[in-house]
Amino acid sequence: MSAAEAAPPPHIGDYDVIVIGAGITGAMIARQLSKLQGRFAVLEKGAFPGFGVSKASLSQIHLPDFCPPGSLKGKLCRDAPARFKKLAGELDVYYREVDELWLALEAAQVANLEAAKARAESHGATGFEIIGPQRIRELEPHVTPEAVAGLYARGLGVIYTPQWNFALIENAVQNGVQLHLQTEVVDIGKTNGGIYRLTTNQGTLTASYVINAAGLYTDEIARMVGDGHIHLSLRKGTMLIFDKSVSHLVRHMIFGTFSESHSQDIAPTAHGNLILGVHYVPTNNKTDTKVSREGIQQTFELGRQLVPALSQKDIITSFAGILAQPDMTRDGDFHIAASQHSPRVIHVIVGAPGLSAAPAVAEYVIQLLADAGMPIEEKTGFNPKRGGWPAFGIASIAEKQQMIAANSKYGHIICRCEQVTEAETVASIRRGARTMDAVKHLTRAGMGRCQGGFCGPFVLKCLADELGITPTQVTKSGPGSHQIVKMTRSGFKSCDG
Amino acid sequence: MTTALNLDLAIIGSGPAGLAAAVKARQLGIKDVVVFERDERPGGILPQCIHNGFGLQKFKAALTGPEYINRYIKMAQVHSVDIELDTMVLEIDKNRILTAVSEHRGLRTYQCKSIVLAMGCRERPRGAIGIAGTRPAGVFTAGQAQRLVNIEGYMPGETIVIQGSGDVGMIMARRLSLEGAQVKAVVEIQPFASGLIRNEVQCLHDFDIPLLLSHTVVEIHGDKRVEGVSIAEVDERWQPLEGTVQFIACDTLLLSVGLIPENELSKMAGVSLDPQTGGAYVDELLETSVPGIFSCGNVLHVNDYVDEVSNEGEIAARGAQSRIKGRPAGKKKKIALVGNKTIGQIVPQAISGQRAVTFYIRVNRPMEKLTLRIGDIFKKRIPYARPSEMIQIRLPKKVFSELEASTARLKVSCEER
Numbered sequence: 001m002s003a004a005e006a007a008p009p010p011h012i013g014d015y016d017v018i019v020i021g022a023g024i025t026g027a028m029i030a031r032q033l034s035k036l037q038g039r040f041a042v043l044e045k046g047a048f049p050g051f052g053v054s055k056a057s058l059s060q061i062h063l064p065d066f067c068p069p070g071s072l073k074g075k076l077c078r079d080a081p082a083r084f085k086k087l088a089g090e091l092d093v094y095y096r097e098v099d100e101l102w103l104a105l106e107a108a109q110v111a112n113l114e115a116a117k118a119r120a121e122s123h124g125a126t127g128f129e130i131i132g133p134q135r136i137r138e139l140e141p142h143v144t145p146e147a148v149a150g151l152y153a154r155g156l157g158v159i160y161t162p163q164w165n166f167a168l169i170e171n172a173v174q175n176g177v178q179l180h181l182q183t184e185v186v187d188i189g190k191t192n193g194g195i196y197r198l199t200t201n202q203g204t205l206t207a208s209y210v211i212n213a214a215g216l217y218t219d220e221i222a223r224m225v226g227d228g229h230i231h232l233s234l235r236k237g238t239m240l241i242f243d244k245s246v247s248h249l250v251r252h253m254i255f256g257t258f259s260e261s262h263s264q265d266i267a268p269t270a271h272g273n274l275i276l277g278v279h280y281v282p283t284n285n286k287t288d289t290k291v292s293r294e295g296i297q298q299t300f301e302l303g304r305q306l307v308p309a310l311s312q313k314d315i316i317t318s319f320a321g322i323l324a325q326p327d328m329t330r331d332g333d334f335h336i337a338a339s340q341h342s343p344r345v346i347h348v349i350v351g352a353p354g355l356s357a358a359p360a361v362a363e364y365v366i367q368l369l370a371d372a373g374m375p376i377e378e379k380t381g382f383n384p385k386r387g388g389w390p391a392f393g394i395a396s397i398a399e400k401q402q403m404i405a406a407n408s409k410y411g412h413i414i415c416r417c418e419q420v421t422e423a424e425t426v427a428s429i430r431r432g433a434r435t436m437d438a439v440k441h442l443t444r445a446g447m448g449r450c451q452g453g454f455c456g457p458f459v460l461k462c463l464a465d466e467l468g469i470t471p472t473q474v475t476k477s478g479p480g481s482h483q484i485v486k487m488t489r490s491g492f493k494s495c496d497g
Numbered sequence: 498m499t500t501a502l503n504l505d506l507a508i509i510g511s512g513p514a515g516l517a518a519a520v521k522a523r524q525l526g527i528k529d530v531v532v533f534e535r536d537e538r539p540g541g542i543l544p545q546c547i548h549n550g551f552g553l554q555k556f557k558a559a560l561t562g563p564e565y566i567n568r569y570i571k572m573a574q575v576h577s578v579d580i581e582l583d584t585m586v587l588e589i590d591k592n593r594i595l596t597a598v599s600e601h602r603g604l605r606t607y608q609c610k611s612i613v614l615a616m617g618c619r620e621r622p623r624g625a626i627g628i629a630g631t632r633p634a635g636v637f638t639a640g641q642a643q644r645l646v647n648i649e650g651y652m653p654g655e656t657i658v659i660q661g662s663g664d665v666g667m668i669m670a671r672r673l674s675l676e677g678a679q680v681k682a683v684v685e686i687q688p689f690a691s692g693l694i695r696n697e698v699q700c701l702h703d704f705d706i707p708l709l710l711s712h713t714v715v716e717i718h719g720d721k722r723v724e725g726v727s728i729a730e731v732d733e734r735w736q737p738l739e740g741t742v743q744f745i746a747c748d749t750l751l752l753s754v755g756l757i758p759e760n761e762l763s764k765m766a767g768v769s770l771d772p773q774t775g776g777a778y779v780d781e782l783l784e785t786s787v788p789g790i791f792s793c794g795n796v797l798h799v800n801d802y803v804d805e806v807s808n809e810g811e812i813a814a815r816g817a818q819s820r821i822k823g824r825p826a827g828k829k830k831k832i833a834l835v836g837n838k839t840i841g842q843i844v845p846q847a848i849s850g851q852r853a854v855t856f857y858i859r860v861n862r863p864m865e866k867l868t869l870r871i872g873d874i875f876k877k878r879i880p881y882a883r884p885s886e887m888i889q890i891r892l893p894k895k896v897f898s899e900l901e902a903s904t905a906r907l908k909v910s911c912e913e914r
Contacts, residue, residue, distance in 0.1 A: 241624070290629065291627075315627065316624045317623070401603065404598070404600075408600045411599050411601070411602070413598065450620070452622075453620050457651075460651075471649075471651055472651075475634065476633070480722060483653075485653070485655055485748070486652050487651060488650050
């Protein structure tokens with residue numbers, strides 16, 4: 001049999017709605033869909049949900065002070081903190097409340113703060129207050145003495161996006177949504193019956209409605225359904241994480257100035273480190289997440305301008321992510337709308353603050369599906385609750401005792417920097433982690449100051465044991481990224497006898 | 498919370514410092530001694546250090562790491578030292594209350610009369626030195642690779658570049674060569690090797706592994722697994738020189754770019770740290786700023802030789818004994834040691850002037866034909882000194898009797914003649 005006569009790709013599913021992309025936006029939409037009657041699927045080209053753009057973000061939940069009056073994005077992130085707080089309870093994921101302090105470092109910048117306050121208020125947000133240097137020093141003793149004024153707002157938040165992304169997908173799957181990982185859409189056509197046929201590397205699927213939530217690739221998916229007008233502008237942003245020993249330097253989400261080339265932003269993370277960003281460079285390469293020396297240096301300078309006591313020696317890691325923003329809308333506003341040529345395809349093209357807006361985006365998308373003719377009926381038996389597994393490192397002493405009493409493996413700490421236990425590592429693998437990176441982002445094993453120096457070998461063995469594979473088959477982030485190449489020449493003989 | 502158990506002495510870490518402290522403490526007659534070890538076996542880092550050269554001073558023999566530590570493990574058994582394995586100390590406080598956790602015992606608290614900190618050090622990771630490029634699999638610290646090869650029996654890669662000429666890096670260059678890997682280069686940003694000359698000769702020269710001084714890795718390549726690194730020559734400010742970038746194909750990058758004393762627990766107890774050593778400020782009994790808490794070995798300052806680490810453990814045990822016996826924790830008279838600009842580190846940083854003292858000193862740049870002075874009480878001519886080789890000076894008690902009672906500072910200096 002010649003290659004041309006090879007079997008056609010298998011047909012792997014028929015759905016009412018297919019969501020393309022399991023990043024934070026796709027995950028929110030999938031979870032919202034799982035409340036409804038119907039057959040739903042999420043396709044993700046990566047090996048794990050949320051490991052594209054969503055992972056490499058600042059993970060901040062904003063109020064609409066960045067969003068122009070009348071903009072869709074402003075409307076959608078107006079209640080972001082309240083929505084996230086509610087979801088945190090339902091999904092058993094961590095949400096940390098952090099207040100905002102936007103600084104003016106010279107008199108000319110005070111107008112920026114007033115404009116931000118006006119923008120926020122135009123969207124109905126309240127509680128924004130302009131404060132003077134003395135109040136700034138009280139709130140944040142370590143910010144630069146050059147700060148002449150600040151915009152202060154309470155009740156923003158930070159999360160750890162990969163953990164949320166995973167929880168949302170888990171809850172959606174628990175409520176009947178099918179997840180197809182490592183499934184990349186390469187073409188979208190139509191059947192004779194007028195429904196969409198999606199061709200992927202794994203086989204074909206059909207759907208009556210398609211949600212394009214493919215993040216950096218929304219433009220390419222749009223072209224598959226004939227929408228050539230959708231363009232993204234891309235910037236690569238570099239971010240730095242600091243050791244927890246300097247976390248006392250910053251308590252608020254502190255902002256400075258914003259431009260094409262930077263967002264000056266330093267804040268606590270959900271786990272208590274400091275994250276600093278973002279120095280941008282324009283890019284055309286969607287997979288270029290390399291960090292550069294200059295990127296690290298310039299990002300660091302942005303932070304030191306706000307908090308002079310920051311030291312480069314306290315940086316524990318740096319990373320880069322691609323920020324995409326619709327290029328064809330006014331002020332880069334979100335484009336969330338049915339396709340011009342294929343009215344039952346909804347494009348969901350967001351930029352910053354896409355994470356903050358995601359819960360409202362999901363509701364908005366359901367409304368657009370209804371507008372496009374989909375019958376919307378809530379199903380009985382939707383379970384909004386998803387249980388995580390307790391994290392030892394952030395628990396109180398009493399809680400720690402309870403955890404160990406329930407499962408003695410909580411007494412075995414494998415990641416000493418973040419106090420992650422064997423119980424959590426095993427739980428993450430049994431719930432779907434297949435790589436070192438997935439274990440790391442779900443449990444934090446390897447995210448501390450030694451960056452996996454000590455726990456790496458244990459996580460490797462744990463993955464091999466749990467998955468029933470050899471250590472040489474364990475990967476960092478999926479096929480091709482194996483951690484070790486072979487056993488030693490001598491083979492392994494324990495010196496313990 | 499269950500009630501705290503009472504201990505005379507808690508030792509955190511069962512490496513060459515902790516076990517030496519434990520054995521000495523038992524020899525001195527201290528009763529309740531518990532060593533807390535987070536790994537499943539005692540010994541700290543030594544079980545994975547299978548090369549030899551340990552113990553030349555303490556045992557007059559060139560032992561391997563496992564042989565060296567096994568001698569201490571046997572001594573600990575002979576002296577009925579209780580070693581709690583797989584047990585992680587979560588917290589200590591200034592009142593010497595210690596909280597530890599293990600799978601077999603759960604969470605426990607102990608009220609300790611004294612505590613010896615012997616947690617050792619960790620390696621500086623990639624993020625701390627800001628190497629540019631992608632984030633593929635195949636980037637390891639040298640010690641992590643050493644564990645993979647010597648304990649787990651795994652090969653981290655087949656074609657290797659090593660950034661940094663720390664001792665562990667050079668030792669792993671040899672170890673991986675013996676396992677059949679090709680070590681293409683050891684790249685050192687400084688104009689001199691940062692580890693011992695002995696390792697430079699025996700691990701690199703003898704295996705024809707190039708040591709590229711004043712060079713650094715400027716970029717890591719490869720999306721999934723490392724495919725190569727770009728290296729460049731650097732100027733005296735460590736900035737890459739234009740036109741010197743070259744690509745080396747490899748599947749693995751090892752980092753041996755410095756060790757950091759692991760003082761997170763010390764900080765919880767309020768122990769003051771010396772930014773020069775990264776370890777505690779101590780006196781000649783290795784007592785920290787918190788009475789009853791002592792620090793020894795690589796958590797105090799990164800040592801060159803394991804024998805010295807064990808010696809410090811013994812000193813700390815003596816210090817602990819004096820506390821347990823009831824030496825008042827009141828204000829002590831202290832003479833501060835102050836280095837001039839050529840001095841990188843001094844331990845102890847302050848002394849009482851009432852006892853013999855072992856000083857550990859590092860210069861901060863290579864020097865030749867120098868004179869080392871400690872105040873007016875000590876002077877020695879030394880042919881050469883390098884940052885990688887610690888200078889050790891032992892002064893008997895009587896030397897300090899020459900000091901005036903009002904002395905508050907002693908200047909330590911190294912000057913080239």
